[in-house]
Amino acid sequence: MWSNEQIAAMSKxxxxxxEEWDKAWLEMxxxxxxxxxxxxxxxxxxxxxxxxxxxxxxxxxxxDGKKSLLDLFEGRRQLIVYRAFFDSGVYGFPDHACVGCSLGADQVSHLSHLHERDTTLAYAxxxxxxxxxxxxNRMGWQHIxxxxxxDDFDKDFGVDEWHxxxxxxxxxxxxxxxxYFINVRGDEAMGTVWSYLDATPLGRQEDWEDSPAGYPQTPRYKWWRWHDAYGNEDRKWSKVVDDAATRNLR
Incomplete structure (x- = not known):
């Protein structure tokens, strides 16, 4: 933590x-x-x-055994594979993976929302x-x-020396x-549903997006669910979603 002396020395x-703050905020x-x-x-x-x-x-x-690249899709249409560094040449091994890769894994949100958009995330x-x-188990990454x-997957896809x-x-x-391929500073922004979907060829699949003809799209907000409620299409739930969409679209 920074000391009071360091904070006092800052050029604030x-x-x-x-009124002046509101004006500055509107400009920003x-x-x-x-x-x-x-x-x-x-x-x-x-x-x-x-x-x-x-x-x-x-x-x-x-x-549960050997998997092909197709298997990694888990039956979904899109796949994002992050190459993390965790081996004998990495500082902290075997208790920890690369510090940067670990920070990225800590940012990974609940994957059910990606799955609803026909997208799988995997780490390798x-x-x-x-x-x-x-x-x-140590780091709490069971959901990933x-x-x-x-083999040569990392070398062939530009991630043999960097994530x-x-x-x-x-x-x-x-x-x-x-x-597509995202690396270096681009990786630091990954972890949210939107950052992953925006990297995919089908995008968020919402009807406001500028996508090529024929791409799958549904109304924004209407596909969103609590992460344990996907597949619940009863009338009560549909009304909740419709009401929420109406409020957010105003």
Missing amino acids: PAIVSR LGKEKEHTRARDALAAARRRMPWLAVEKEYVFESG SRGTQEQLANLK PWYTIV GHNVFIRDENDKIFRT
């Missing part, structure tokens, strides 16, 4: 009246709205990125499944699927394509 902003709000629109435009551009066919077969180890490292099981890399998120989609024939 001006102290202003409430305009800049934030520009930032939001730019972020939406970036996500729209990501949805128009060309696709790269994945031609090689990759194998991962899991808690060089640690064994036994080591990963101990790590997940962790796989062991045993990163690779994004994939499977088509109607289960052909897999690489659609």
Whole structure:
């Protein structure tokens, strides 16, 4: 923690009246709205990125045997694979993974919302499944699927020397394509439902988004649920969702 002496030595902003503060905040709000629109435009551009066919077969180890890259989708349409560093060459091993990767894992939100948007998140490292099981229990990461890399997946997808998120989609024939890649400073913003979906080729799949023709879209807010309530479509729930959507769209 910073000491009082360090705080006192800071070059602090001006102290202003409430009216002046409100004016300054409104100016910043305009800049934030520009930032939001730019972020939406970036996500729209990501949805128009060309696709790269994945031609090689990759194998991962899991808690219940070997898995292919297709298996990692868990039957969903989209897959995000984060390459975390957890092996003998990483400081803190075997009790801890890379500090930065660990901070990222701590940010991962409840995955049911991604699953509702047909998207799976997985972590992959060089640690064994036994080591990963101990790590997940120690760090509280049981909700994140962790796989062991045993071939050239990390090298082939640019994450053999540094962390990163690779994004994939499977088509109607289960052909897999690489659609996007986020690494370095881009990784620090990942962890929320929206940061993950904005990186995918289908996006948030909401009807306000600028997406190519034919992309799946539903009204905003209406697909949201408590994380333990997906699949509950009774009349009472539908009215709750309709009322909430009406309030938020005003």
